[in-house]
Amino acid sequence: MRIVNNKDILDLFPDAKLIKNNDYPENSQIIETKLGKIAFPVASLTERELALLELFDVKTVANDDYNPWQNYLMEKGTQPAIVKKVRFLYLKVNKLAHDLRSSWEELTHSFFTNSSQFWLTDELFIIVDQDCLLTKEDFTGIISAIDSDFDCQTSLQIGLIWETADNLPEIFNEERTIFATDSQQLDQVSTIPERAFSYYLNQANHNGLLKAYRKKLERNESYPQLIVELYRVGGNLSKASKQLFLHRNTLEYRLDKLRDDFGLNLRKVDDLVFALMAIRSK
Incomplete structure (x- = not known):
C-alpha cells in the first residue's frame, strides 16, 4: 500500500487522529510527518507498529507540549481540577527573544503557587490562576520588572473570578475577545470591568x-439592590448606606466580601458600571 495522504495513515492506524490547533491528546505519541502532525495513542501501538513509524521522515514532539487546560479551554478535553476558584490572565508579549522564553516563563510562574500556563499563540501567553490574590497594582509592578529584565513589552488583562460550575471555555473565549479588541487607551495592566463598557457598548x-x-x-439577594443604589448615588458610600438602611460598616463589609468573592471592587467606577451592566443583562 502506497501512502499518499492522511487517510492512508488513518486506515493503517484506526486509533490515530490528525492534530489541529495544537490539540495534543494525552498519552499519545505525536509524530510530525510530511503530511502533518498525527497522534498515535501509545496504548494501541505494538512494537511492530512503533518500528513502522520509524520508517517515516518524522520528528517526535515532546509530550510536554500537551497542556490539559489549553485542551479544555479549546473545548477538546475534560475540565482539570479546580480547588475553589479560578481566573484567567491574558498576557500579550512583544519583542521577547525566542531563546529567552523558557527563562521568562519560569520567572513569570514563580509569582504563583497554584497555576498552569501555556502559549496560545506566539505572542499570547495564558496563566490559569487559582490563587486569585494578586491585585492590579501587584501585577503592574511585576510586569514592569519582568519587561525590564527581558527587554520586552507586555500588556496584561486580568480576568474575572470564576468557579467549577461556570462555562469556562465559553467565558475564556469571550474574555480573550475583549482583550483582543482595541477599544480604548488603557494601562499596561487592565481588568475586564475597565474594558467592558466600551466593548459591550459596541x-x-x-x-x-x-x-x-x-x-x-x-x-x-442583597447584591443587585446594593449595586443599583451605589450607582444612583455616584459611589458615595454614606449616601448608599442611608438608602439601603445599612450601617456604613455593614456596607463596607459587603463590598469587601463582593470584591473577594467576585473580583469586583465597587468603589471603582469601572467595576461598578460593569456590575450594573451585568445585573441588567437580558
Missing part, C-alpha cells in the same frame, strides 16, 4: 459573560 449581541456574572451576583 458588541450588543456578545453578552454571555454579563449573563453569567448576573447569575453569580443574584445568588446573594
Whole structure:
C-alpha cells in the first residue's frame, strides 16, 4: 500500500487522529510527518507498529507540549481540577527573544503557587490562576520588572473570578475577545470591568459573560439592590448606606466580601458600571 495522504495513515492506524490547533491528546505519541502532525495513542501501538513509524521522515514532539487546560479551554478535553476558584490572565508579549522564553516563563510562574500556563499563540501567553490574590497594582509592578529584565513589552488583562460550575471555555473565549479588541487607551495592566463598557457598548449581541456574572451576583439577594443604589448615588458610600438602611460598616463589609468573592471592587467606577451592566443583562 502506497501512502499518499492522511487517510492512508488513518486506515493503517484506526486509533490515530490528525492534530489541529495544537490539540495534543494525552498519552499519545505525536509524530510530525510530511503530511502533518498525527497522534498515535501509545496504548494501541505494538512494537511492530512503533518500528513502522520509524520508517517515516518524522520528528517526535515532546509530550510536554500537551497542556490539559489549553485542551479544555479549546473545548477538546475534560475540565482539570479546580480547588475553589479560578481566573484567567491574558498576557500579550512583544519583542521577547525566542531563546529567552523558557527563562521568562519560569520567572513569570514563580509569582504563583497554584497555576498552569501555556502559549496560545506566539505572542499570547495564558496563566490559569487559582490563587486569585494578586491585585492590579501587584501585577503592574511585576510586569514592569519582568519587561525590564527581558527587554520586552507586555500588556496584561486580568480576568474575572470564576468557579467549577461556570462555562469556562465559553467565558475564556469571550474574555480573550475583549482583550483582543482595541477599544480604548488603557494601562499596561487592565481588568475586564475597565474594558467592558466600551466593548459591550459596541458588541450588543456578545453578552454571555454579563449573563453569567448576573447569575453569580443574584445568588446573594442583597447584591443587585446594593449595586443599583451605589450607582444612583455616584459611589458615595454614606449616601448608599442611608438608602439601603445599612450601617456604613455593614456596607463596607459587603463590598469587601463582593470584591473577594467576585473580583469586583465597587468603589471603582469601572467595576461598578460593569456590575450594573451585568445585573441588567437580558
